[in-house]
Amino acid sequence: MLRCIAVLDGSIDPFSLVQANVDGAREAGATVRNHCRVASMELEEGAVVRVKALDRRSGAAFSIAPEVVVNAAGAWAPQVAAMAGCEVAMGLDQGSMLVADGRLCGAVVNRLHPPSDGDIAVPNHTATVLGTTSRPAASPEDVAPSHDDMELLLRETSAMLPALRHCRVVRAYGGVRPLPGEGGRGVSRTFSLITDERAGNLLSVVGGKLTTYRLMAEKVSDWVCQALGARAGCRTRAEPLGPPADEAGGSVALARLRRKYGFKAGAVPLTDQRMLCSCEQVLRAEAQMVLGGPDALTLSDVMRRTRAGMGYCQGLDCALSLLEMMAEAGGTEPLASLTEFLEERERGQALASDDQLRQEVLRRHVLRGVYGLGERE
Incomplete structure (x- = not known):
């Protein structure tokens, strides 16, 4: 590394951003299905x-x-x-990312060179997202990261963040970029x-x-x-997605909730501060708030709103407790919802060696022996 340059940059939580858009549309009169x-x-x-x-x-x-x-x-x-x-x-371009356990940087770290594979690390809550790659995709469902891509990402990003060599990579995932024409990184x-x-x-x-x-x-x-034929000016550029959170006063728990939910943090019933997900420090009260809304129909929906199940164990510890809460709230089929959630978490398992490999073997035994899921193909 020859030199470092500090720039004004930022990152967002994609799940929170999507939900903020949904909430804003609903408040403006839209019906969301x-x-x-x-x-x-x-x-x-x-x-x-x-x-x-x-x-x-x-x-x-x-x-x-x-x-x-x-x-x-x-x-x-x-x-x-x-x-x-x-x-x-349209051209389809697949990109892979890794999620490392632990917040290894306080801001976005990016290599200062033309865009290429494995050149960015983004802190996100309790984790660090490492990206990304660029490969032609055959279809929108062609998102599974290859083993070669995972190794490349870990090797390249470790040059920027050496601490990655000692961290567990808890998840790998991919997405497809919809690009004009033939696609590709240069488009x-x-x-x-x-x-x-x-x-x-x-x-x-x-x-x-x-x-x-x-x-x-x-x-x-x-x-x-x-x-x-409507005459109306667009307010998109001027209106924020919901009012800002009130940062004044409160406990440490409330400050953490403000960072996660913004102005909606006040809707979390802090009378119930029992822990639901110890990996991500998610309270049962947070799940109660989300389950009271119209969009939490599956375990994965609640995960995206609260981060329960996104941590070190990828839902093994909290899935049953969360399922119990959903069953009490009504409107879910317990076994189907649990199977869908854990299989989705299992598909995202990434590289493993030494202690991580032993942890992965334990995970698979728990998935088969406790939750009754078949072996991953």
Whole structure:
């Protein structure tokens, strides 16, 4: 390492950001349906007149008669557009990431060179996210990190953070970047709004990245207003996603909740401070707050809101307690929900050697012997 340069940078919690957008949309009058997918579209005279959808949990079908349709399905945008007989050109680029146990840096650490594999480490709550790679993807479901990619990420990021050589990598995961044209690391991260005369009230938005998503939302909102003949200025750039948290006073526990939930920290019933997830220091009160909302339908939903199950043991310790709370709240099938949650956690297990390998063997015995899950393929 020759030199270091400090720059103004930041990071976000992706799950909290998504939930903040959902909450903001609902507060503005939107109806939000979780765990649903578009099944088909019906057209009449060059416009989408009906969208048929399916609730993936209950299997129930329902339909919507839209005035306009916005296709913001990311890597699945071509498939959604095809339901209306339209085409969207897109390249898919797979990126892998690792999650190391422990917050190993206080700010984002990035190599100062042209973008390449394994050049960034991002602190996130009690963990450090290491990324990323760039490989062509065959489909939106082609997200599983390869063993070679995991080894490359650990080797390259350890050069920036030597402490990684002594840390446990608790999880590996991947995602697909929807990029214009053929895709690839060198492709511009600009975005496009695509229309097609075969379905004149359908708008597809593709490309872009996190740092431009609010601008994308503004451009889409302007198009929708024009299509509906509405005269309204877009407030996206001016309005924050919820008011800021009140930082004044309170206990250490309340300060931690403010960092996680912002202005909603006050909704956590601190009368119940029993621990639910010791790895991530999640209180049962936090799960109670989330279960009281409309979006916590599965164990994974609660995990994304509270971080229960994201820590060192990846849910082995807290899954049953959380499932008990969900069963008491009603609306869940215990065995199916538990199996889905633990199998998803198991798929993300990463590199293991020495003590980590012994821990992984113990995990698999617990999954098979206690939870009744089959061996990972």
